[in-house]
Amino acid sequence: MSSTVVFQTAGPTSDYFRGGGRMLWWMVGSTAFMMQFSAWTFTGAAGKAFTDGFAVSLVFFANAFAYFCGWAYFAHRFRQMRVDTPTEAIKRRFGHQNEMFFSVALILFSLINGGIWLNALGIFASAVFDANMSMTIIITGLTVVFVSVIAGAWGVVASDFVQTLVVAVVSIACAVVALVKVGGPVPLVANFPSGFVLGPDMNYGLLLVGTFVFFLCKQLITIMNLHDAFRFLTAKDSINARKAALLAMTLMGVGSIIWFIPPWASATLYPDAPSAYPEMGSNWFPLQSSWQHFVWYFTTRACLHSSGWGRSSPRLFVYGISKIRQHLIVVLIKVFWKMVG
Numbered sequence: 001m002s003s004t005v006v007f008q009t010a011g012p013t014s015d016y017f018r019g020g021g022r023m024l025w026w027m028v029g030s031t032a033f034m035m036q037f038s039a040w041t042f043t044g045a046a047g048k049a050f051t052d053g054f055a056v057s058l059v060f061f062a063n064a065f066a067y068f069c070g071w072a073y074f075a076h077r078f079r080q081m082r083v084d085t086p087t088e089a090i091k092r093r094f095g096h097q098n099e100m101f102f103s104v105a106l107i108l109f110s111l112i113n114g115g116i117w118l119n120a121l122g123i124f125a126s127a128v129f130d131a132n133m134s135m136t137i138i139i140t141g142l143t144v145v146f147v148s149v150i151a152g153a154w155g156v157v158a159s160d161f162v163q164t165l166v167v168a169v170v171s172i173a174c175a176v177v178a179l180v181k182v183g184g185p186v187p188l189v190a191n192f193p194s195g196f197v198l199g200p201d202m203n204y205g206l207l208l209v210g211t212f213v214f215f216l217c218k219q220l221i222t223i224m225n226l227h228d229a230f231r232f233l234t235a236k237d238s239i240n241a242r243k244a245a246l247l248a249m250t251l252m253g254v255g256s257i258i259w260f261i262p263p264w265a266s267a268t269l270y271p272d273a274p275s276a277y278p279e280m281g282s283n284w285f286p287l288q289s290s291w292q293h294f295v296w297y298f299t300t301r302a303c304l305h306s307s308g309w310g311r312s313s314p315r316l317f318v319y320g321i322s323k324i325r326q327h328l329i330v331v332l333i334k335v336f337w338k339m340v341g
Contacts (some may be wrong), residue, residue, distance in 0.1 A: 016152040017084045018234045023157060025240040029247030031160035032070075032231045034064050036252065037167065039120070040183045041259055049260040052199035055208060060256035062215035069251035074224045075237035075245040082136045086230045106227070114141075124134040153234055159328055164251070175258045178265035188261070260312060 014020050048056040083089045087106075091099035118141055122133040147155055178214075182188045194200035196209060222228065235241035 012117075014084050015154075018230075019153040019157065021079075021234060022236050023154075023234045024236055025243030025247060027157050027161055027246035028166040028231055029241065029251070030237045031157045031234075032229075032244055033248040033251045034163055034298070035228065035231065036248075037119075037255075039124075043124075046260065046263040048234070049263040051194065053196040053267075055196065055197075055199050055202075055265065057134075057256045057260060058212045059215055060217070060252055060259075062212070063223065064220040064249050064253040065216050066220045066257065067245050067252060069220055069246035070229065070232070071249060074229060075232045075235075075241040075310050078226075078229050078232040079235050079238050081233070083233065086226050086233075089226055099251040102227075114144075135313040157231075158232065167255075168251075171255065171258050175261040178262040182265040182268050188264055188268060192264065193267055193271045198315075230333050 045056050045059070080088050083092070087099050087103050090102050118137045122136045122138060124133040125136040126133040179185065179188065182191075189196045195202070197329055198205055202208065232241045232244065235244055
């Protein structure tokens with residue numbers, strides 16, 4: 001919220017949508033990292049880590065590989081496109097019709113995705129904290145709209161950087177506590193109940209290798225496409241863009257292990273946890289769920305920021321009315337995104 005107050009004066013379109021291309025590598029790298037980090041890491045992926053062991057980390061190692069490719073080839077080229085939004089690049093490459101199609105389609109899908117994420121957050125808060133589901137959705141949604149619409153790119157990136165710090169600190173603290181409880185990394189692997197590397201009922205290791213190769217290709221396309229790699233447009237220069245990709249790669253690579261140490265340790269210490277789940281609330285579950293919800297809240301906001309904000313709307317408004325002054329365009333965009341929110 002404080003970042004919104006600091007950066008609420010963002011005016012011209014370049015400043016509003018990509019920070020004028022003046023952001024340093026540690027800011028761009030943090031927001032690029034948060035784009036591929038979601039609450040699913042602590043819910044669905046943690047559940048797979050509990051039952052299947054190491055295999056779920058391969059998805060996140062594939063993310064790290066995609067950021068490595070960004071450092072090696074894509075990041076600085078995205079920065080050198082000299083556009084404010086990805087859809088402007090689509091217009092240059094594929095023409096006006098494709099630009100309008102992508103703009104409208106991305107806005108519609110952003111609405112659907114944002115609704116699903118907010119609904120999931122409301123369900124989680126309602127089940128764990130007995131919070132009102134509707135109020136959770138409304139308050140979180142209004143917070144996202146306020147930060148992203150008023151502050152522009154600077155506010156969103158500053159918020160993403162704070163979220164990165166929160167995720168890093170909480171994840172490391174939980175991983176350390178889990179390792180201490182289980183007795184270290186060696187007992188963690190040796191005592192894992194269902195086979196730490198291949199998981200249960202995996203008779204052919206080649207299937208796991210083939211799946212990992214598929215993940216490498218899929219995540220490279222998902223992360224380093226023109227639409228989802230738009231954060232590199234905000235970098236100060238090509239050098240900062242490459243450093244940002246390297247930072248995101250490092251965070252994702254280290255996080256691929258740290259994030260799943262708690263569920264791995266839980267599988268070792270509490271192998272019957274799923275059957276005892278309803279009785280856990282009176283013992284240790286509230287502490288676990290508190291930090292999980294804390295991280296969930298911040299990462300859900302990051303997903304909402306990166307999914308819909310500022311990627312497709314500019315060209316939707318500017319299309320055919322390029323004579324309008326820049327400050328008026330920004331006002332129109334802010335009004336539009338408030339309506340969407």
